Amino acid sequence: MKLLKPTWVNHNGKPIFSVDIHPDGTKFATGGQGQDSGKVVIWNMSPVLQEDDEKDENIPKMLCQMDNHLACVNCVRWSNSGMYLASGGDDKLIMVWKRATYIGPSTVFGSSGKLANVEQWRCVSILRNHSGDVMDVAWSPHDAWLASCSVDNTVVIWNAVKFPEILATLRGHSGLVKGLTWDPVGKYIASQADDRSLKVWRTLDWQLETSITKPFDECGGTTHVLRLSWSPDGHYLVSAHAMNNSGPTAQIIEREGWKTNMDFVGHRKAVTVVKFNPKIFKKKQKNGSSAKPSCPYCCCAVGSKDRSLSVWLTCLKRPLVVIHELFDKSIMDISWTLNGLGILVCSMDGSVAFLDFSQDELGDPLSEEEKSRIHQSTYGKSLAIMTEAQLSTAVIENPEMLKYQRRQQQQQLDQKSAATREMGSATSVAGVVNGESLEDIRKNLLKKQVETRTADGRRRITPLCIAQLDTGSPQLLPLDSSTPNSFGASKPCTEPVVAASARPAGDSVNKDSMNATSTPAALSPSVLTTPSKIEPMKAFDSRFTERSKATPGAPALTSMTPTAVERLKEQNLVKELRPRDLLESSSDSDEKVPLAKASSLSKRKLELEVETVEKKKKGRPRKDSRLMPVSLSVQSPAALTAEKEAMCLSAPALALKLPIPSPQRAFTLQVSSDPSMYIEVENEVTVVGGVKLSRLKCNREGKEWETVLTSRILTAAGSCDVVCVACEKRMLSVFSTCGRRLLSPILLPSPISTLHCTGSYVMALTAAATLSVWDVHRQVVVVKEESLHSILAGSDMTVSQILLTQHGIPVMNLSDGKAYCFNPSLSTWNLVSDKQDSLAQCADFRSSLPSQDAMLCSGPLAIIQGRTSNSGRQAARLFSVPHVVQQETTLAYLENQVAAALTLQSSHEYRHWLLVYARYLVNEGFEYRLREICKDLLGPVHYSTGSQWESTVVGLRKRELLKELLPVIGQNLRFQRLFTECQEQLDILRDK
């Protein structure tokens, strides 16, 4: 072990409260007290690691310092991706930093150092919520959440994807919360507080899992921080300051039952910080020693108020090393390098120490793959099911696979090079605005700058924009919700975007300092040193900091400009609109939003595949309200009263009776809005000679036709292909779009209840609860007088919605949330959706979804099911159920979806769910099912007459589907054999 104290890492003697090494190991951040402010400094790691680099003056040591925190910084933490740095301080704020690549070095104006910042780190989010000092912050595994804890006794969970959204505030501590740690698999978060308790919270519902108090009962006095840590294998949680037999310890808490039987003993004062090595180790295999594999173990560093540091291996009873008097004051924070061999320790005394271990001392670190295997075996689905590292170790056996992988890499490279090209071009124009160098601009700035007079005669200068900001990723963009369009607003003012050069600031500083040095005489020491003159200097000092009193500002103190108001309004509007939009397009059947009111866009989308008839007591979204009272409450009469319930058992099911629309004088029915089409019905129009006829009028995009019928029209329906009307005397007539009668009147077995058309399909539901569907063009029956008895029997369920798909498949949505479709080829009612389906609640296939847009896959299935499964997915994501169970439910759910889409003959949705299913199988490594799918899609390669194989499914060519599946399969090297087989056979088929 080597020990180094790099003296150049300091905050000018001020305490350093936190240290964190960047995941890529090239830099580290420190946080602490600055001059009258908090300070975050980013340092270069290589001068710590290599002596040569330390001596090389061309290698910068400090990369960036940020003085933006208003008070002491207690914690700095890099996100796991290394993209962001979060810092929390006594100013109650958490700032999230991101590196800005567009500007070169600059200085903090007015700071004494004149040190250039080599890297630019920009604050992209400020998180305000805590009412007291922020003591610790922690990124969750995979950077989904950021947790912060504070002396306000709370822990706040921020949505790291959408700052500054707060997902939860964990209340329960009755003292200052001083430390946080996430469970490595993301199921828990633990916090330790001054209230002598350590609490473990579930990430599933953000509720308290357990509160551990016993080891802390004896704890007296306070430490500045209580940084606890979770072991990388997830088995142990180790607390900061605990007591055992009046000696300070670090308590080991087992995940299994939260038992507290072990502790790290030996420190003479309270333990302030515990930090587990990110690696899991195994014994170094020595030549000649027994080859039997030893149990993997973890490594943990413990820092204390007694200024000493101890490093422990969980396989040893005694510490691996103890370093006494490492600092002059308490240890405040510890950070391991990602390779697990180095640690940085910082202290209240303002210094930092670096320890460098060798593999001989710690052991062989397990690879990420092995680590993930441990996680997987313990907790099920690991966080990293297939890491890059794992992929690179697998041998690629097939040139096709290799090609595929290469192509992917090439794509990534292309993207990267495109990005760098952009950057390159940006830097090439650096320092030039409109072809002028910044120097030129500066020379003429006074002449060129636009100066106007405001209405009240004041001078107003329009500043010259010399660079725009890249605020980084769009998700993190909004610093403050009040100006969401700041980006857009910034654009109009500037001509071609220009990256600022590094020079202006540095240059002017140089010049200034030269000026200063060239005029030492002018500064006349006599003036500055004469005692009598020192007095006014002091007076000046106060003047520098004092507020301007004599100068009342512009009268417009609080007035908002109209634009600001406008902007606010817009925002509100947008906010209001959003949810409604969502509702509309989702057309959730629970949602009582009448379809006709839906935005024309979503409506159009719906009409592509199905037309829906909403059956509600509230009424239909039709123009004419007289058609309203068609509540389709199908009730077995017995269900009406309790008395009759008994009868129900004996009553034959035929007793089902659906309501019949009552005859009306006239009504209008809007068939569609785009193209605009409506049907008008006028009953009993007296024609010459006292003959009463009914008139049917249809208007389609201005073209009108009309016809007459001899009996009163009860209900009408239309699609873009047909118009049909049901009349009294159980007659059903069907007309073409131009009003030509297509069939002689059909005699229904019982009076009509509901009539519906989609495309050339006509569906009639009769009062006796029988359902028929005909294809008018082909003049065939699709569903013949099928009774609804089997789906409605027994209970007082009602049909809440009826759909008829483009393929003439009728779907009944029932009031209990179930939806059945009739499968004409099997003559069965099939359950296609169930709102109470517990599978949907547990299924988690988020990782297998292709992309956001594809999630919005529309079709009859989506309409029937609505978007209900979101919450379930959310919950499942948090490992709410044991992994195996979750896998099973997910598989079952996805299979249901594929089958339902197939039954509904919705090819688009079938393809979507099949791909999701396949992707899930690939991700989770289910080979048999995947193979079966591939086999079915591929079919027999060599033609045989006896083959039952169909080459298409719901109108999709199976082999085309397989081609789509192949890249998915190729993503997991484990399936490279399958990939190869399919690829080869497809090639054979193609060559035929």
Added chain:
Amino acid sequence: MAKVSVLNVAVLENPSPFHSPFRFEISFECSEALADDLEWKIIYVGSAESEEFDQILDSVLVGPVPAGRHMFVFQADAPNPSLIPETDAVGVTVVLITCTYHGQEFIRVGYYVNNEYLNPELRENPPMKPDFSQRNILASNPRVTRFHINWDNNMDRLEAIETQDPSLGCGLPLNCTPIKGLGLPGCIPGLLPENSMDCI
């Protein structure tokens, strides 16, 4: 955090004769577009002993300010010598550049200014009636004080006041006297510096 941070102030034409105008080239960065203009002021401190002799040389509105880096030159006429006490005419004084947003000052940049005679003879024996000659701004050593203000609109400001820790107000390292003559009591709490940063 401040939406506007001053990156640099370059003192142009320095040293220069006393009667020539002040010129500062100010570059600043704005993290998000501002709804209103910034107001910049140059204040010349006539005498260290009393604010009576402060002269606002000029005040100017700067806007619109979208997100990004910007620069402008702030030029202001030289102070009126007749308003400067004779005893303070020669020697060290201060010029301040302040910037306010919504009437709240968030940055103050101070420079020492040395007024002196170029002529060594005059230096030895300054005339009874001071003759203003050369002004030299100690440009290399600005004293920057930053104040925490509320950058958001009115509603937010009220909330900010509510959530402020009352203890903050008393433990201030700054000498901040109540603001006189501002006539807008509502904004005084917002003007109290929550903290300041003096970087010298």
